Amino acid sequence: MSVMSTAENSRDLIQSIERGFAVLLAFDADRPNPTLAELAAATGLSRPAVRRILLTLQHLGYVQGESGRWSLTPRVLSIGQHYSASHAMIEIAQPHLLRLAEQTGESASLAALDGTEVVYIARVPVRRIMSINVSIGTRVPAHATSMGRVLLAWAPRSRIDEVIEAGLPRRTELTITDPTELRSALRTVREQGYAIVSEELEEGLVSASAPVRDRSGSVVAALASSSSIGRSSVDELRRQVVPLLVRTAEAISADYGHRRGIKARSTVTGEHEGFF
Incomplete structure (x- = not known):
């Protein structure tokens, strides 16, 4: 279970960010150029909420809209580049x-x-x-x-x-x-x-x-x-x-810094090491 998935930590979540990523992740091979209605159906969010998220993402340069359909922009790739660089x-x-x-x-x-x-x-x-x-x-x-x-x-x-x-x-x-x-x-x-x-x-x-x-x-x-x-x-x-x-x-x-001969730290605990 994710650390942030527990009820006691739910107050630390920013719902608008969670919804923004839900909309971004709704773009895929099956929905490369979805309509607002299709994104709302895919995410379970209301159309007004999806509209506000799309306009915000458009302002930031991550999506673009034309003739009622939306698509990701190349700027989305920079997120992955930041992961690789870090x-x-x-x-x-x-x-x-x-x-x-x-x-x-x-x-x-x-x-x-x-x-x-x-x-x-x-x-x-x-x-x-x-x-x-x-x-x-x-x-x-x-x-x-x-x-x-x-x-x-x-x-x-x-x-x-x-x-x-x-x-x-x-x-x-x-x-x-x-x-x-x-x-x-x-x-x-x-x-x-x-x-x-x-x-x-x-x-x-x-x-x-x-x-x-x-x-x-x-x-x-x-x-x-x-x-x-x-x-x-x-x-x-x-x-x-x-x-x-x-x-x-x-x-x-x-x-990457590991030296052979140094005992590897096990992340598995318990009498049967998690396997039984």
Whole structure:
């Protein structure tokens, strides 16, 4: 549960900002140029409230309106640029991602956990292997991805519980949807130090991930290499890619301040470390 989601902290929330972001996030591939009425329906806000928010965002330069329809402006991209500029890890990781992509001939990605989903924060694409268009900011379910498994394996028990309570939707016939099975898979990831997930997010997609740590040893990101079953089997991925992946993740961690030999701090507490 988010810190700011508890009732005792609700008085600290600024509702107008919350509603403003709700309107911004309502623009997507299905609604690239929505009307005011469509935005009101998507957000659950009244039309007068949406109108005021749109006019404010237009004044700030984040949206523009024409013939009754609204669209985002390029200024919205600056929000993501501020995130990249304020997170040194992304700049540190970029040359390592390029090198990994060159070594494997496959896409290399860096992702972080946000709620119950994984968000791509850096990526070097080699060829398109997913039906969805993966780019910086793309979100995928944590339970069905190798990146999510790595991030959850060292996450606090409360985060694992949050993901399970939110539901484990089936993406393919192979997706793990049983909480006990997921906890067992996370234990395996923690023990072996990496994750491999095959055809759980999409049919034909296979990926491997390794943890990236900060100075304290906490896992703050997941490094992934993705391929297709037609080009790489799970066994080939484990033999040929995982060693490169783990070494690259360790190199990023070292550049980010983590020193091998220093005991990594576990964020998982409890007798069974959150898995049972």
